[in-house]
Amino acid sequence: MTNAFEIIGGTPLKGEIIPQGAKNEALQVLSAVLLTGEKIIISNIPDIKDVNKLIELLGDMGVKVEKLAPDTYSFEAKNIDLDFFKSDAFKEKGGGLRGSIMIVGPLLARFGKAAIPKPGGDKIGRRRLDTHFLGFEKLGAQFNYDPSNGFFNVDASNLKGTYILLDEASVTGTANIVMAAVLAKGTTTIYNAACEPYLQQLCKMLNRMGAKISGIGSNLLSIEGVAELGGTEHRLLPDMIEIGSFIGLAAMTESEITIKNVHYNELGMIPDVFKRLGIQMELRGDDIFIPAQKHYEIDTFIDGSIMTIADAPWPGFTPDLLSICLVVAIQAKGSVLIHQKMFESRLFFVDKLLDMGAQIILCDPHRATVIGLDKQVQLRGISMTSPDIRAGVALLIAALSAKGKSTIYNIEQIERGYQYIDKRLIALGANIKRI
CATH class of the missing domain: 3.65.10.10 (Enolpyruvate transferase domain)
Structure with missing residues (x-):
């Protein structure tokens, strides 16, 4: 039997977190x-x-x-x-x-x-x-x-x-x-x-x-x-994927989090993409401070059409953070199209999010439209398995924001990319244990 995380979600977190090396x-x-x-x-x-x-x-x-x-x-x-x-x-x-x-x-x-x-x-x-x-x-x-x-x-x-x-x-x-x-x-x-x-x-x-x-x-x-x-x-630089994941985590769980020593000028457009999802943050020295936010609203394009977030080679947006954007958009106000160009099966974890109560239309293997719930409905905890590293953390964020208990299996996939993730989240007040 492999390890799993058991998570009781729905409580805001608070504190400082240091991203690992990249x-x-x-x-x-x-x-x-x-x-x-x-x-x-x-x-x-x-x-x-x-x-x-x-x-x-x-x-x-x-x-x-x-x-x-x-x-x-x-x-x-x-x-x-x-x-x-x-x-x-x-x-x-x-x-x-x-x-x-x-x-x-x-x-x-x-x-x-x-x-x-x-x-x-x-x-x-x-x-x-x-x-x-x-x-x-x-x-x-x-x-x-x-x-x-x-x-x-x-x-x-x-x-x-x-x-x-x-x-x-x-x-x-x-x-x-x-x-x-x-x-x-x-x-x-x-x-x-x-x-x-x-x-x-x-x-x-x-x-x-x-x-x-x-x-x-x-x-x-x-x-x-x-x-x-x-x-x-x-x-090594700090891991920009972790930094993006923590920004998403803070918004989704209404938490006040400071991400330390982020090497801000090496993050490219990552902070901007999360700002377009409506997430407030401020740079304090080389730390990103994210205040607790009840609501965040997705930007639209100038002509009023639905915003698209797509990956592209650097300095475009990294594909590794699209799963995080998708999850964060679930509780935003407004809609967004997530377009994953580089990999063909990275969006297949949305079925788990649908089971949790998210409103997502999977258009094809590369595109998903997320219709934000604006915190009107809380996600519910379920049992699920993580298909790859980045989806694993996206599901972890969803579980931390959900009502009740979630269990995530196959966490080896998460731990291939994130060190001591459970201990570091527990330090912020997360209710997560290894079973």
Whole structure:
């Protein structure tokens, strides 16, 4: 029997909460430690499954890993065991962890070869890895798929800089190709590169290690290959998905919450999108203060038509927060169309919200119209299962605002992305327990 959360909802929360380090940045910068034999120290690392698995995987590969503080580790990738990549242990660990694809770029760059099992992970529709592979191939890598053991063997003994136009602005794809290119001969140009803050962080870290990357923050990166990289120290940004989730949580539960140290100028349009849902907030130093709000009203477009919230590559709105917006809109005044462009099954959790009393029309796998209840009707607690990380937290927010008891199963999905989420919510006054 797996763990579940039992939640008694309907009480306002109050207090301060500190967002964890960014999971998606962690998966990139942890992989970058493989680019050098020198010591790298990384801090503000979130204590969550996906990240811990990657740290463990690095250790299995021969990286010397030391825990210096609860959120700080040092890594020294001096003696890497390249045979480990052909082992069943790697197949099992690497196959179950989507982030494991991120170690391929650094390995190709430094050692000229790698092997990867077919990847696994979230159930949110196909997530293609073509972008990664096409990028590596353009740099001169050769892939051979071995159906007998399910591995891709990659030979990259001679990577050369080149011009690459990405077929999609994939964050992990861009990161992986950047890491492969920093040690390639000559100059690599990546156009339609992802430009998320996390990717900017990776590029800045690589530059401190001795890489020559320019165009950081734009969708046109230029990378002049260097012979080798050295050590550095790096601190992760706070997780913007957590910050957005807490803004939504405060509005939905009529809570007064202060979110600490948010790195506001790295949040892009996230605060603005929540403001358009009618949520009041104010910036105090680098903290976001959200007052307790009885009502919040969704903006309309200038011509009076229904507002649409859609995801787009950065600096557009991140798809990871659409589930949160959808849930928050349930208790708003007014209507909104949520348009999830990137993934085809991220909206399938709305059936649980309908059972709770929400008014939502699922138009197709990508679009849902939410008709706000304006707190006239309180959601009711139900028993439900979480399909993916972000939906899990959206359901958690719904449960905390609902009347009565809710039970959420499959919370491993939530804990892949959010550390000690129950303890941190209990500290704000939430009635939540693990069963």
